[in-house]
Amino acid sequence: MNRDDFPILKKDIAYFDSSCVSLKPQEVIEAMNSYYTEFTACAGRSSHAWGEKTTSEMEKSRKILADFFNVKQKNTIFTRNTTEGINIVAASAKGTVLTTDKEHNSNLVPWLRLKQREKISWMILETNETGIQMDTFESLLEKERISLVSVHATSNLDGMSLPVKEMAKAAHKHGAKILVDGAQAAGHREVDLKSWDVDYFACSGHKMLGPSGMGLLYVKDPEALEPLMLGGETVKETWLDRYELEDSPHRFEAGLQDYGGIIGFAAAAKYLEKIGLSKVEKHCQAINEQITELASAHGLDILGNQEAKLRGSITSVIPKRMKIHELNLLLSKSAVYTRSGAFCVHSWFNKHNLPGAVRFSAHLYNDESDVEKAKEALRKLKGIL
Numbered sequence: 001m002n003r004d005d006f007p008i009l010k011k012d013i014a015y016f017d018s019s020c021v022s023l024k025p026q027e028v029i030e031a032m033n034s035y036y037t038e039f040t041a042c043a044g045r046s047s048h049a050w051g052e053k054t055t056s057e058m059e060k061s062r063k064i065l066a067d068f069f070n071v072k073q074k075n076t077i078f079t080r081n082t083t084e085g086i087n088i089v090a091a092s093a094k095g096t097v098l099t100t101d102k103e104h105n106s107n108l109v110p111w112l113r114l115k116q117r118e119k120i121s122w123m124i125l126e127t128n129e130t131g132i133q134m135d136t137f138e139s140l141l142e143k144e145r146i147s148l149v150s151v152h153a154t155s156n157l158d159g160m161s162l163p164v165k166e167m168a169k170a171a172h173k174h175g176a177k178i179l180v181d182g183a184q185a186a187g188h189r190e191v192d193l194k195s196w197d198v199d200y201f202a203c204s205g206h207k208m209l210g211p212s213g214m215g216l217l218y219v220k221d222p223e224a225l226e227p228l229m230l231g232g233e234t235v236k237e238t239w240l241d242r243y244e245l246e247d248s249p250h251r252f253e254a255g256l257q258d259y260g261g262i263i264g265f266a267a268a269a270k271y272l273e274k275i276g277l278s279k280v281e282k283h284c285q286a287i288n289e290q291i292t293e294l295a296s297a298h299g300l301d302i303l304g305n306q307e308a309k310l311r312g313s314i315t316s317v318i319p320k321r322m323k324i325h326e327l328n329l330l331l332s333k334s335a336v337y338t339r340s341g342a343f344c345v346h347s348w349f350n351k352h353n354l355p356g357a358v359r360f361s362a363h364l365y366n367d368e369s370d371v372e373k374a375k376e377a378l379r380k381l382k383g384i385l
């Protein structure tokens with residue numbers, strides 16, 4: 001699907017590492033470059049034509065992204081990545097935070113540190129092959145006075161998704177807020193934050209066809225959240241003994257921003273919208289089903305639910321005989337790019353006493369030719385996997 005829009009794919013690689021970083025279509029590259037070749041300047045400061053253009057492109061991009069997630073501009077904050085978004089929320093966290101046992105380190109380590117410093121209490125909700133037990137979640141909310149639930153929408157480990165809309169409803173019923181790590185959901189399926197009704201949502205542009213090092217944080221009630229960093233652009237006025245904070249979102253965006261990245265990020269959202277998120281979702285699922293069939297045919301153990309449809313665009317496998325890094329290397333020698341290791345979810349692998357896995361993660365540019373390459377690469381390894 002639309003493979004020709006991705007100039008890097010002229011290299012004839014079967015790229016299955018999109019959960020880490022997705023490839024960028026020409027439209028995104030051009031949008032980003034326009035900032036460097038046509039109007040390089042600071043936003044919100046310089047009144048010359050390039051300055052005004054940068055300011056207007058930045059705010060236009062914010063509007064495109066706010067619309068993409070069905071929220072308002074004042075609630076849409078530019079960050080570098082999902083990790084930064086989660087850390088901004090964590091910096092103001094109090095009370096008891098509940099996460100699952102299958103969170104990316106970005107949604108684990110900030111809470112562990114706060115717990116070690118005795119700033120919060122921290123609880124874990126167990127996941128299983130179908131996701132979570134909603135009644136266990138509700139009873140934790142009821143008994144433990146949880147103040148914040150912080151969970152992934154889709155796991156980067158096994159592609160399983162959580163029912164975040166229902167979880168938000170339950171959290172609110174019990175007076176808790178909810179932060180959703182949307183790193184693997186954004187750009188893979190429709191994300192309507194108004195309907196999800198979450199309090200915070202963090203995602204990364206580089207996982208949704210946008211430039212690397214761009215992210216977004218949605219905050220429902222920005223007045224109730226402390227900015228993590230302060231400096232230029234975050235204040236309306238300063239005196240030697242005080243400062244007056246800017247309104248949201250600018251109070252959260254300290255210093256000069258990655259304007260080229262912001263413009264490219266919006267171009268990625270426009271590109272995805274033009275194709276249609278439900279088409280993207282179905283396409284990735286179809287590719288993932290074929291990868292699952294291949295993996296099963298070669299006797300590889302698949303993490304998470306065995307039903308490919310439930311794993312969106314991710315199939316993580318463990319070979320029976322070969323080491324995971326060896327399999328990853330041999331695949332890459334056949335021009336099939338996957339990722340091996342713990343995918344920053346070390347805690348889950350440690351809990352299950354597993355060595356890590358090899359992950360195939362697809363996006364809209366993957367097609368039959370990639371599946372064929374994977375098939376051929378695995379065929380060569382038959383008998384030693």
Ligand SMILES: Cc1ncc(COP(=O)(O)O)c(C=O)c1O
Pocket residue numbers: 019020081082083084104106107152154155156181183184204
């Ligand atoms: C589920 C999940 N959360 C958080 C992150 C962190 O994203 P970033 O490195 O872009 O901040 C990732 C990255 O792989 C992820 O998959």
